[in-house]
Amino acid sequence: MNYNIALLRGDGIGPEIVDSAVRVLHAIGQKYGHSFICTPYLIGGAAIDAVGEPLPKDTVDGCLNSDSVLLGAVGGPKWDTLPGSLRPEKALLGIRAALGLFTNLRPARLYPALKDACPLRESVASSGFDIMIVRELTGGIYFGDRGYREGKYGEEAYDTECYSRFEIERIARVAFETAKKRGNKVTSIDKANVLETSRLWRRTVHEIAEEYEGVECVDMLVDNAAMQLVKNPAQFDVIVTSNMFGDILSDEASQITGSIGMLPSASRNETSRGLYEPIHGSAPDIAGKGIANPIATILSAAMMLRHSFSLAAEADAIENAVDSALNAGLRTADIAEKGASWLSTTEMTDEIIKRL
Numbered sequence: 001m002n003y004n005i006a007l008l009r010g011d012g013i014g015p016e017i018v019d020s021a022v023r024v025l026h027a028i029g030q031k032y033g034h035s036f037i038c039t040p041y042l043i044g045g046a047a048i049d050a051v052g053e054p055l056p057k058d059t060v061d062g063c064l065n066s067d068s069v070l071l072g073a074v075g076g077p078k079w080d081t082l083p084g085s086l087r088p089e090k091a092l093l094g095i096r097a098a099l100g101l102f103t104n105l106r107p108a109r110l111y112p113a114l115k116d117a118c119p120l121r122e123s124v125a126s127s128g129f130d131i132m133i134v135r136e137l138t139g140g141i142y143f144g145d146r147g148y149r150e151g152k153y154g155e156e157a158y159d160t161e162c163y164s165r166f167e168i169e170r171i172a173r174v175a176f177e178t179a180k181k182r183g184n185k186v187t188s189i190d191k192a193n194v195l196e197t198s199r200l201w202r203r204t205v206h207e208i209a210e211e212y213e214g215v216e217c218v219d220m221l222v223d224n225a226a227m228q229l230v231k232n233p234a235q236f237d238v239i240v241t242s243n244m245f246g247d248i249l250s251d252e253a254s255q256i257t258g259s260i261g262m263l264p265s266a267s268r269n270e271t272s273r274g275l276y277e278p279i280h281g282s283a284p285d286i287a288g289k290g291i292a293n294p295i296a297t298i299l300s301a302a303m304m305l306r307h308s309f310s311l312a313a314e315a316d317a318i319e320n321a322v323d324s325a326l327n328a329g330l331r332t333a334d335i336a337e338k339g340a341s342w343l344s345t346t347e348m349t350d351e352i353i354k355r356l
């Protein structure tokens with residue numbers, strides 16, 4: 001089979017880690033008889049520098065005409081002073097909206113080989129955790145009405161949170177479907193003691209829960225959820241939450257794995273075309289040094305194979321190769337213990353390819 005992949009390398013370490021993942025894709029393609037045809041498109045700061053805007057139309061068209069999209073990371077200090085509509089981050093929101101990627105899947109699991117990197121107390125870390133955050137990605141305050149106006153105290157700015165029943169229903173279904181294939185538990189996180197959108201969220205999630213008899217549905221307020229994640233992360237299976245809460249909690253969840261450089265993510269719509277990217281950012285401080293951890297992007301490519309192309313065996317092979325490299329004690333700088341030796345981006349990629 002031939003698969004057309006749009007590559008959005010982006011900024012900072014983006015190009016290095018995407019190139020690593022592409023090498024892994026080509027290797028797995030060779031082994032299993034697939035062709036992955038990768039076409040690069042500009043996004044983020046790189047696009048601003050080249051054509052003056054963070055998300056050129058060419059890029060959107062290229063993604064819409066691809067079978068799936070692999071993204072590195074966008075942004076960096078060079079573009080931080082640009083107005084909001086021209087910032088590299090705007091490209092991320094733009095591509096999510098253009099592709100209708102309403103679901104964002106962010107797994108956060110503790111790798112047994114990396115238990116020591118977990119910042120939580122030994123007694124908490126030892127029980128391990130494996131959480132799938134299902135974040136709503138095209139609604140809420142990120143996409144609501146915003147602007148400036150004259151208020152009681154003079155100039156004021158506002159952003160609004162809005163959720164329709166339809167948007168909540170469809171993300172809730174994704175969460176319950178996901179839980180059915182995992183631990184049969186959905187924790188729905190909101191702020192229903194204050195926000196009207198959260199009250200509609202909670203009511204709607206429970207209506208959908210009725211359709212999934214074997215799946216437990218628990219509500220949790222977002223402030224409590226932030227505490228529970230560090231106190232007892234093992235209680236979570238699938239978390240479903242709004243765009244903004246999901247943004248915040250997924251960073252917290254990734255941090256407690258101790259290895260943000262290892263976490264992939266998938267953004268999906270109702271088609272098979274998705275956008276796959278590491279959870280971490282563009283890390284401008286280490287860009288170009290060849291020391292970035294390519295694993296999150298390699299695992300994102302594996303998620304693409306599994307979710308967009310239904311190539312489960314190929315995805316398994318990549319994930320197993322990563323596990324095997326880690327179990328063999330191989331580390332990149334970010335996950336190496338103090339004073340221990342570590343591999344460059346290219347060396348780690350080679351080691352993973354060797355184990356496919």
Ligand code: IPM
Pocket residue numbers: 089092093247
């Ligand atoms: C993320 C990022 C983005 C978001 C930013 C860069 C716009 O933090 O993907 O989590 O808030 O969604």
Ligand code: MG
Pocket residue numbers: 247248251
């Ligand atoms: Mg974020």
